[in-house]
Amino acid sequence: MERTFIMIKPDGVQRGLIGEIVKRFELKGFQLVACKLHRVTKTQAEFHYEEHKGKPFFQELVSFITAGPVFAMVWEGDEIITLSRNMMGKTKVLESQPGTIRGDYALHTGTNIIHGSDSPQSAEREIGNFFNKEELVDYSKIIQRWV
Ligand code: GDP
Ligand code: MG
Structure with a gap:
């Protein structure tokens, strides 16, 4: 079973999309492990987007992600990293x-x-940047065998 870090960015929170996005993940059959409404710190943002340091949009990205609350989540499911990226759609808006x-x-x-x-490596790193071990809730759902 794979885990991933999913974050509704400040624009999604402001536009009232938390419920819609959580709904899509629940209906897909994934299991919620942790979630919180959270104001990202500059340190957390720079760590989270470290791979983009030096790119022209990096500063804008850090200011944007810290500009308002995000809805941070951990979800679990078979192949969730690939499947959730498919549900999200491509990075570039025209694609x-x-x-x-x-x-x-x-x-x-x-x-x-x-x-x-x-990737599983980024998931582990990103989950650790936003959640303590105690915030990750282990539980089983009988329905999982039918999903
Ligand atoms: P993701 O994994 O699909 O989110 O995409 P990346 O890891 O490549 O980029 C991280 C985030 O940086 C994206 O989700 C975009 O919000 C932003 N980003 C990526 N490329 C660009 C760009 O060319 N211009 C701007 N303004 N933002 C970008
Ligand atoms: Mg990325």
């Missing part, structure tokens, strides 16, 4: 297909609503 979260709700690449980890 994200209708039916995906970004394809349905984003107009600009800089305000593309949602973040999701891109």
Whole structure:
């Protein structure tokens, strides 16, 4: 069973998309492990987006992600990293297909609503940046065998 870090960015929170996005993840069959409404610190933001340090949009990205609360989540499910990235849609707004979260709700690449980890290594690193071990809730659901 794989875990991933999903974050509704400040634009998604401001636009009232928390419920819609959580609904899509629940209906897909994924299991919620942790969630919180959270104001990202500059340190957390720079760590989270470290791979983009030096790129022209880095400063804008850090200011944007710290500009308002995010809705940070950990979800679990088989192959969730690939499946959730498919549900999110492509990074670039002109490439994200209708039916995906970004394809349905984003107009600009800089305000593309949602973040999701891109590998098991980034998931572990990103979860650790936002959640303590005690905040990750282990439980089983009988329904999982039917999903
Ligand atoms: P992701 O994993 O799909 O979120 O994409 P990346 O890891 O490549 O980029 C991280 C975030 O930086 C994206 O979600 C965008 O919000 C932003 N970003 C990426 N490329 C660009 C760009 O060319 N211009 C701007 N303004 N933002 C970008
Ligand atoms: Mg990324």
